[in-house]
Amino acid sequence: MSAREVLERVGWRVVGKPVPRHDAWDKVLARTAYAADWEMPGMLVGKVLRSLHPSARIVRLDTERARSLPGVVAVLTARDVPRNTLWTDVPGQTTEVGPLRAKVHVLAEERVRYQGEPVALVAAESEELAEEALRAIEVEYDPVPGVFDPQEALSPGAPLVHSDSKSNLLARWTVRTGDVRGALARADVVVEGTYRTQFVDHAYLEPEAGVAWVDSDGVLTIRVATQVIEHFRDVADVLGLPHNKVRVIGTYLGGGFGGKEDVTVEVFLGLLAWVTRRPVKMVWTRQESLLARPKRHPFVMRYRTGALRTGELVAQEVELLADAGAYAFLSALVLLYASTTACGPYRVPNVAVDAQVVYTNNPPTSAMRGFGAMQVVFAYEQQMDRLARELGMDPVELRVRNGLRKGDRLPIGQVLETHVALPEVARRAWQALGPAQPPSGPHLRVGRGLACNLQPYGRIVWLHDWASAWVGFEMDGSVLIRAGVPDVGAGQASSLCQIAGEVLGVPLDRVSIHVSDSALTPLAGTTTATRQLMMSGNAVLRAATELREHVLRVAAQLLETTPVELQLDGHEVRTPDGRCVSLVRVLRECARVGVPRSAFATYHAPAGDPIDLDRGGGRVFPDFTYGAHATEVEVDTETGAIRVRRYVACHDVGQAINPQSVEGQIQGGAVMGIGYALMERVILDAGNNQTTSFSTYLIPTSMDVPDVIPLVLESGEGMGPFGARGIGEPPVGPPAAAIANAVYDAVGVRVTELPIRSEAVARALYELAGHNG
């Protein structure tokens, strides 16, 4: 019997209910120990010396003075690192995809390539001593010309960021289907636009932190805020240790959003603890986090879109150029997401996408919520708006007419096998805006905008993704789950409790979970790519279903009936005619007759081989989540100031495991997207970061955003447990385009550059009024 069938029989108990999360109680009662809250006896403080130059040679690096300071226990440079290379292919993944492998140095060797690059490490008896040691390290730099713009980086003669490569081009992807030139020539209307997005930061409230120690069994143990406990392998490789001698214990995170996906403090901690043989703690300051951590890729996107009078899309030509910063990290993959979703959730028969990502001496860019599938929304949804206006069509109508359906093919050739909720999400979001409200004052104009998107959930199928989990009964009938899932704050762990509780009929307060320990919880892969509900959710579902079968088989013997007849409910197992046996008794019997009281299961996602996109490929992603956001904004025609007055975000989540968590993801994601649209910006001046504090890098406060109205659709067709789809990343995509479209609707200004700044809107309005610049 499938899990869903079981549920249909017994009725749903906790799945689909907005039950409070167990970790919420721990957090309000201050029981959750985040990475920086942990201490060990005899602990040292670790710190990183970072380059202040975006591009320079290291002429001299002298640590003598620092090493000789009393209280300074270790000072390490690249020479002290056994293997100074970190391979940043796909974190935690066992299948390698060759060309996507990229390397960074743990510590800079002969040159630095971005401001903030790690140069040396110290460990000292106190924070102040560690800081003094950093000041005592003597570094002499010889600045060399850098390159700070991806277009310039591609021009002949540009300084090479990595002198061992022939050019600054890091990766290129193309998608080809049909005949774009011909179709554009035959189109009734062609709209064109160039769109630019900015560097932004994850800006989670918890800075990177961890504590490492060598345990009594000689195992290097690192307790760290990470989205990827599988980085234990990277630490082991750097130290030249067998993988089984390094253990990563992941903490509950104070936010990740992709920023704690690449290695942060763990390798530094591993080195310092291994060398000093003492516990070491490292906590990055906010300045350090904003200075040195990889950002979201800025994109330049050139679009040409052709349609017939009827509104039918016939062709789209796309050029994408992204800034990788100084090291590759996950840039090639981010660009792949962008190029394969560049046409959005629409049927476009003729497509040409050319995408490039380029090294510069800017801060590196890597994973961030939305992972390349979100910058393109800003472009393709403004193209749709331009078309609707050109054709005099209703914006919802145009999208519904062109929306993908189940069974359609994406331009990459992937066939959509599950429900595509495009018409519903677009209509629902737009309708929920309600009747238009008049402007709240003179000089103010009101406008509305819509934007739809599709976001993959789960990893690229080439990676043959899998996750495993263990579920068991204790002798008192309580349930324990072990799963190597980092919980970034989105409720990953508690969703797994709901799933197991549902299948086993055990109330949630009798279910507990251990997550995120590379030594003690079955590995489950990264908490990224909106994959954990699908991956670990399915693994837990399988394990729990198997466990249920074991237990019911034994109970059936005790009750002299067949397992199918039985109901497992909290404390007892019952027959339809009212006979019952206690769960504890059944578990004892299991032990006596040697039937397992636990189950371990692995879920393998749909797999595939790398495809040649050039010649049309096939499946790249397991599945997608579809959404639409609608907003009403008010624009001040004198200052250009924009206020978001109403905001609706609608997504098909397949099946909400916990509706409250789903709403929270939608609201939080949309607000992150509104920040991206209106205020967030890492400002770089020739690679020098001008926004290294929360007073200069601004994220939305409660005063900057309205209450996002979440609309949850449940098609039941996702690939997760009970038909769920992932919802972590999807809501961050549409806001920028929805707001830009609303600004156009309000004042007739087409904003093509993020963030949408009031100065730019005011200037455009001034020019529209017939003044010149």
Added chain:
Amino acid sequence: MKERTRLSISFELNGSPRRIEVEAHRTLLSVLRDDLGTVDVKEGCDEGVCGTCTVLLDGRAVSSCLVLAPRVHGARITTLLGLSPDGRPHPLKEMFVRHGAVQCGFCTPGMVLTAYAFVRSHPQTTRQELRKALAGNLCRCTGYAKLLDAVEAYVREVCSVR
């Protein structure tokens, strides 16, 4: 390393008297976390912008990263842990849990304390006023709506019935 002025200070922390020696330049935040192990106070920026490190100083919400430790001599300090009358969770905490106002939870201690202090002095408050009152506490996860729901429910269901 230079010798620095050390001071002996005493204050009340979550209802218990404390006396410690601190260097005059230390912040309340670092003393609470590093010296007294009160790690329910979190550090988000250490420069007074994010509100994560909020504590109550004589009942007033302050950013503890901006308060020098000697300043609290003779004062009453309350952290999230101290907000549990008769050992039971404060009803405001219950509202945070019930309304899904806690995601990663890193902003939660500061957020709960700011909301608590504001509502105590504005028991008749509105959602718009709450929005303003919480503007100094950043949250990167929730989008604020559920936070406001939680505090509003507390105002409606708990404060006004008394």
